Amino acid sequence: MASFIELGVRPETIEALAPIGITAPFAIQEMVLPLALSGNDLIGQAKTGTGKTLGFGIPIIDRVLSKSEGATGKAQALVVVPTRELCVQVAEDLLVAGRIRDIRVLALYGGRAFEPQLDALNKGIDVVVGTPGRLLDLARQGHLKLNEVRILVLDEADEMLDLGFLPDIEAILRLIPEARQTMLFSATMPGEIITLARKFMDQPTHIRVAEEGGSTVEGVEQFAYRAHAMDKIEMLARILQAEGRGATVVFCRTKRTAAKVSDELTERGFASGAVHGDLGQGAREQALRAFRNGKVDILVATDVAARGIDVEGVTHVINYQCPDDEKVYLHRIGRTGRAGAGGIAITFVDWDELARWNMINTALKLDMADPKETYSSSEWLFTDLNIAPEITGVLPRSQRAKAGLAAEEIEDIDLKSKRPPKAADGRGSDRKSAPKKPEHAKVSAPSAPAPRKDRERKRTRSSAGE
Template identity: 70%
Template sequence: MSPFPIQEMTLPVALSGSDVIGQAKTGTGKTLGFGLPLLERVTVPADVEAGRAKPEQLTDAPQALVVVPTRELCTQVTNDLLTAGKVRNVRVLAIYGGRAYEPQVEALKKGVDVIVGTPGRLLDLAGQRKLDLSHVRALVLDEADEMLDLGFLPDVEKIINMLPAKRQTMLFSATMPGAVIGLARRYMSQPTHIRATAPDDEGATVANISQHVFRAHSMDKPEMVARILQAEGRGLAMIFCRTKRTAADIAEQLAKRGFASGAVHGDLGQGAREQALRAFRNGKVDVLVCTDVAARGIDVEGVTHVINYQSPEEEKTYLHRIGRTGRAGNKGIAITLVDWDDIPRWQLINKALDLKFPDPVETYSTSPHLFEELNIPAGTKGVLPRGERTRAGLAAEELEDLGETGGRGRKSAAPVATEERPERTRTPRQRRRTRGGSTVEADAPAPVATEPADAPAADTEPRTPRRRRRTRVAPVEAAPVAEAVAAPVAVAEPVAETVVEAEPKPRRTRTRKAVAAVAEAVVEAPVVPAPAEPVAVVEAEPKPRRTRARKVAAPVVEAVVEAPAKPRRRIRKVAESAEVGFLTPESAALEIAAAKAAEATKPVRSRKKAVAAEPDASVAAEPKPRRTRAKKTVEAAPEATEAEPKPRRTRTRKVAAPEA
């Protein structure tokens, strides 16, 4: 077996320890071109046993580092290096995101010779001082142009600054833009630029790949792809899309049409991505729908067809996509479906790569030339016959639990077994159903067994709910009033001194004063007067809220009316006229006395009624409070009458006791 041109030209230079820039077409064996020199620079215990190295040269720190842009490429390079270093027992570890930190940290503690990783996770572990890069002797940047396109250049520069100044650096890629050359000039010492091509291979693409370009409508593309996948001689197939949503949608549609399909894109967790790739390598899935994350370095044997469902962004992406087939000297077929909107983009790619498809032919799923060029049997439909559905499918591949970090991979990760909870030792509190404040007997819970035995027994009688009383006045016992109202008021023995006290009113309310006698008692039981004996006084009943109650003055048999301090305005005029001379002093005095008597007997603007007062009761006028419109209240008493205190800011009235 002869080596590939890139391997034949690179191995002598790389084994001598010089810096190398290797450029070759995809699928021509670049991995072993830098992998074999890398493994030779690593010191392992087998070298000490053979006498090629000293024991003090052995170390558990990594001695070689390979930086790759994608996780899929990281796993593939790791597998290739493990295969090549199996004879010397070289320890190779893959470090990339999407996996748990703990297994990678444990592997670093045990000792590693070669590390293959992505820039993000390498910086994380190095920043935590879990990864020691001070013993690295060789550095390889694989697919360096892709790392620059993904924005990894600052991370790569940080990693390079952590390495020893004296080392070997190698850059390998299918394309070498100017940024990669500038990176090489800064961090490489007199590198050797090697560009290897086969003598019979002209142009940018591989000669073993047969390319077909069709102009297709976006709504007819799923049907076209389903018919292309039934072409004769078709093995494994890869379908590339520009967006993650399109990749997921096409994979789902193909699965409904009967094809064993899987998907690889950024929205899937790392476990699901690796599951799809393992199923594709093992033959359980024969159609892999993916984005450009799988367009770099993925080497799967048996890939015969590559379909560009959507036109790539640039010519480099096109080269890497179609490079998944026709690898290691095998033949392959590359099919590109260009939409009407993608014609200008495709024309730029066609010109850059010097292809022969400037104006693709308009093609549909029923076009005869589609069946002829791709060797599709006549009469093929867009659904795979049931007799040809022989693949196990994606579900047959086990989904590995990687302990993924982040939120995107949680839905695809395998369920993690959780510890069983201990049995409940405490009886849960039962909720008691009540209706109107009383417990419903039918739904009442059974007594809890955890209560102490000496606890008092609960009351079995239903509890009467406490009704909320919206009042502002304190309740007054009604028993004395009821006894007084039950029988008519009779003549009783004289009382030495009876004073009726009114109930204090709440603040800032417009209520009226309590009266000395109960209104209901007066109406239902008429007063029977007796000579020379007073009547029994009944205690006042509390008034309802916001009602207009009337006062009942104590009956007076013989009352001495005391003239008011100030005469009314009409009396003043009579007195003034007497002084002037219109009336004589005798007639004026008589008229003044008559006016006083009439004024005393006349009620003063009051709606309240009066009854006869007790004998020998004197009525005293209460002085008016300041700035109030309250009136006086007369209370019946044998010897003395006490004035009731007025509430603050209320509008009350007074009632004078009439003469008998």
């Protein structure tokens, strides 16, 4: 395997990555870096957790200019991603890689006030990571200048297609100079993505990372149990006390279930946070930061958050509710076993989910077509998952060592401004109203309820006859 220095990576970038334990390239990085650093267009096809973020992130950091090197303050590189959570994660990774040269990276996504983002743009940036809707809003208002972009990355292109962002992506591509490098990364290659590549890319090289071990996630030990709805939370609480259990992601299909599971785990003494669509953006980011910082070790999430959760050391993924299909299943369990590490994935299958589970089992050849009926007291649950026999559904007080979600400060996100002000040149947005996408959802940070005012009651009936 070639080293970073042999692949042509700048010494400053290598120095920046070393403290976080990244000292040698992964397979996709070894294949992508020589082409990307040379400015070639490419398509990278690889599943999640293979290190593809730095596959495009290192070339971006190495090829853009810093402020001290003569950067103008306009975006030189643009990374388009499907979700807010992934946007934050990618931006953080790029900031780490570019810290020695002080590369300015800005995350732009919906659910936040425009003013702080406009302030950052006015101060000058080198790299922008953003979701399609917010990027278009700011570009069409004249605040985000894309005329100096010479590197474009479309990350998780298949997910953006699924979310209906293809028209927005094409609109963004038309705002960027044609003389650019374009890199597209996708786990799958639907026909629409291939058409997009042919239309907007210049003779791209297609790089595909071979998936050893078939179509599932290598290194992840997988279990499925037929579980009763009323006993699931008790099963979960015992599994969370398994020997060697570290950071854990619990996936639910609905927002209501995610909120309920997180609350119940907290009542049982676990350090738990939740990420789902009913939470304001500040609360979602609070939970993700607490999870990354180790203040909570359990994150309960809906599928919308799956693409953005990239935390080292996730040992367990638990599907509290059966995923919709094999693609969602792979996205979920891909939160563990990342970058060659091992992990454990557990799926609860209720009776009404058996047909869906069998479709997943058949598609991925899991050999778990008939999950065993299992209860929180079943012996095989304890032996399969290395749970001590004396464990109950409540975490002992002596083991409640995590600081908890409350220890992570929640940001005060002001959303009073729903639209950005017009740019100095007076141009406004010509965007017509369209169906709302997930990133455009109006969210607000949780706040204390306003105190009730005492009201004077007025009589509405005659007093006659009293």
